[in-house]
Amino acid sequence: MLKVYExxxxxxxxxxxxxxxMVIESLNAALKALKDEDFKALKDAELSLKKLTISSxxxxxxxxxxxxxxxxxxxxxxxxxxxxxxxxxxxxAGGNTKGFIKIFRTSFxxxxxxxxxxxxxxxxxxxxxxxxxxxxxxxxESTTNHIEEKYQRVVVEExxxxxxxxxxxxxxxxxxxxxxxxxxxxxxxxxxxxKLEKISDRSVSIAHLLLFAERGGEIERK
Numbered sequence: 001m002l003k004v005y006e007x008x009x010x011x012x013x014x015x016x017x018x019x020x021x022m023v024i025e026s027l028n029a030a031l032k033a034l035k036d037e038d039f040k041a042l043k044d045a046e047l048s049l050k051k052l053t054i055s056s057x058x059x060x061x062x063x064x065x066x067x068x069x070x071x072x073x074x075x076x077x078x079x080x081x082x083x084x085x086x087x088x089x090x091x092x093a094g095g096n097t098k099g100f101i102k103i104f105r106t107s108f109x110x111x112x113x114x115x116x117x118x119x120x121x122x123x124x125x126x127x128x129x130x131x132x133x134x135x136x137x138x139x140x141e142s143t144t145n146h147i148e149e150k151y152q153r154v155v156v157e158e159x160x161x162x163x164x165x166x167x168x169x170x171x172x173x174x175x176x177x178x179x180x181x182x183x184x185x186x187x188x189x190x191x192x193x194x195k196l197e198k199i200s201d202r203s204v205s206i207a208h209l210l211l212f213a214e215r216g217g218e219i220e221r222k
Contacts, residue, residue, distance in 0.1 A: 005070045012062050012083055013139050019055045019087070020136040022047060023094050027129045027199075030101050034122050037114065042105040052094040056087040075213070082213040086206050093132065093202040100195040107188035113175050120168035121193055124161055128196040131157035131203035138210040147214050154207040161200040168193060 029045035063084045066072070072080060108117075135154045141147045172190055176183045 005066065005072065005076070008062070008066050008070070009076070009079070012059060012066070012080075015055065015059045015062070016083060016086060016090070016139055017136060019052055019059070019090050019094075020132070022052055022055075023090060023097050023199075024129065024133055024136070026094075026097050026101070027125065027132070030097075030104075031122070031125050031129060034118060034125060037118070039105060039108050042101050046101050047094055047098045049091075049094055049098050053091055056091050059087050060084060074216075078216060079213040082209040085209050089202045089205050089209070093199045096195040096198045096202070100192045100199075103188055103192035103195070107185050107192065109185060111182055112185055112189070116171050116175060117168070117189060120164055120171065124164040124168065124193060124196050127157045127160045127164060128199050128203075131161070131200045132206075135203040135207040135210070138207055141210075144214055147211055151207045151211045154203050158200040158204045161197045165193060165197045 026045050026047040030042060033039060033041040033045060063080050067077075067080055070076075131154050134150050134157065138147055138150050141150065169190060172186050176186050
């Protein structure tokens, strides 16, 4: 029974990593488009939220089945409950990724100050990407110290995204004050970048759930 459960557990972990990779690949493609200043290429980076949701639902069904069949004990139960919540966080991160790419792509024009926007948008996207990559890498970690270390790294990256967003918000508001005719476009760009900050929030939630799975305690992030 234990071996069968371990096989099911590994399968769930791999499926979680797969849907995490969907979001990560989309963010990577978006980062390349911004670095290359090829904003039309953002269309190719867009994520299929429908595919992500279907995969997430399949994982949830596998988790429910595992709970019913194997009646896992404390640590394994915490782990499965965490995985169940992580699928929701990944779908939300996917929605934010899709929103960022779509809004940025449709709002950007040559009339906007490209240099100022990209000066902060690129490091913001890099930090967002690193936070999600690090949180997902915790899934295969088996050492408490490594899990805690990676959790702290995710928290640091999330804090960076907050700072970077504050800086770009301040600079874009200055640009708006100089050119009110482009205020809608600039505000839309800010809306898109705000979604990157939210992805980092989701990354911290994922890392916190995995930390909870390892050592217990409060499941909700403080």
